[in-house]
Amino acid sequence: MTAPGAAPAGLAPRFAGRLLERDLRRGLVAHGYAFYGEPGLGQEEAAAAWAAALLCGAGGCGACRDCSMAAERAHPDLLWVTPDGASLRLAQAAEACAFVARRPFQAGRRVVVIEGAERLTEEAGNRLLKELEEPPAGAVFVLLASRPEAVPATIRSRLRPVVFRPWPAEAVREALRAEGVEERAARWAAALSGGNPGRARTYARDPEWRAAAEGVLELLPRVAAAGPAEAAQWAARLRDWQARGFEVLEWMDLALRDALAARTGGRPRWCDEAAAAALAAALPPSAHETARRALWEARAALQANVNPLLTFEVLLIRLARAGRVGA
Ligand SMILES: [Zn+2]
Structure with missing residues (x-):
């Protein structure tokens, strides 16, 4: 179990984790979040951990069934949307909206994670915007995008921004070491990745x-x-x-x-x-x-x-x- 006030398991992507943790502790969870950052900085892992924190009765203990199902993106109250080819289409946005409108199965909330939010078609964006304007109780949307300007301003303004920044090289090195990468390779990959753990991992492999x-x-x-x-x-x-x-x-x-x-x-x-x-x-x-x-x-x-x-x-x-x- 996580001690009260500690970061939910897996939210470590350190810098962003603190902000989310505070929302959870204060009971001020927003209806919409936007995770911004270049690919590889851990947004997907953080979104899964955030979903677990929202769906777990203990704030993301990392040990219960809700947590493990959310981590595997297989929780019945979690919908994970990825672009269908080059874009996120209206049908996908409609599915997400219908999903949050239903009552939660086993958690107190329903969470939708949308990857590649910069690829929302105009129609899909409008559908989503309608939902964000009047979200059903307990609905939480998490949109992942490379940068704020890539998301339509009307949608962006309804999302709580969480910016993912490059990690210090030392943190990347430690993460690679923990994954079994040999010391010199870990140090080199950390230095050459520009603080991007995803890129460093790709390099090291x-x-x-x-x-x-x-x-x-x-x-x-x-x-x-x-x-x-x-x-x-x-x-x-x-x-x-x-x-x-x-x-x-x-x-x-x-x-x-x-x-x-x-x-x-x-x-x-x-x-x-x-x-x-x-x-x-x-x-x-x-x-x-x-x-x-x-x-x-x-x-x-x-x-x-x-x-x-x-x-x-x-x-x-x-x-x-x-x-x-x-x-
Ligand atoms: Zn849990």
Whole structure:
């Protein structure tokens, strides 16, 4: 059993959990919540834990039948809606509204979780809005979306916002360690994921991820000395890693910042000290800003759908030049 006032089991996604816990403790549960955040920050787990907290007679003890059924998304008073293909359709919204209108089976409430709320069609949004304007007693809607602007303002204004932010790297590392990931991989995945535990988990499980991360660390100190043929090979590798979902530009940026830390006596966030020092030696302080600008422009080019291979080739040429100019 959870002690009174403690976070319901699984609500740990720390920062958001506190707000929900307070609503529950004060008996001020809203009819609608919006969980905002980029995918991977634990919104689905938090929504399941929040549903359990609302459906369990003890506020989410984590041990009862209500809790375990809610955690498996199989509670009769919980409806979990995911987009049907590209959108959330009117029929799905209507089903959700009909669901909350019925009397609870075994809990005091009925909970609807809607994933991908940015994909509500206009009709579905209007149907849902009607329900949110006059919700049946005991109905709780939880909408999951990447960011507030992605949800129609009329709906958004009726939802209590809960924002999921990236976790501190240390918290991600601990979570991975608890899942059995080996120490160095956990530390690397935590650093390279930008504080996103879902992404870190994907990295840690992908056999190619370590090779890609090591590749980036190997490439950067050598880039200034690489001839055209080697640079072309590296550009192709970076393109492939990027296509696989590895955020190589962010990793390079992190490595550059670690090099700066090595130079100023700070603590590297990703690299071990030797790698950071090697990079610092290869890319002197005067080149640092140029290199980071080149990364920033490469990111913008990829977002604008410039050919990735070309983007990485240009980036490597600019990094090489920055290294040579600084030397
Ligand atoms: Zn329980």
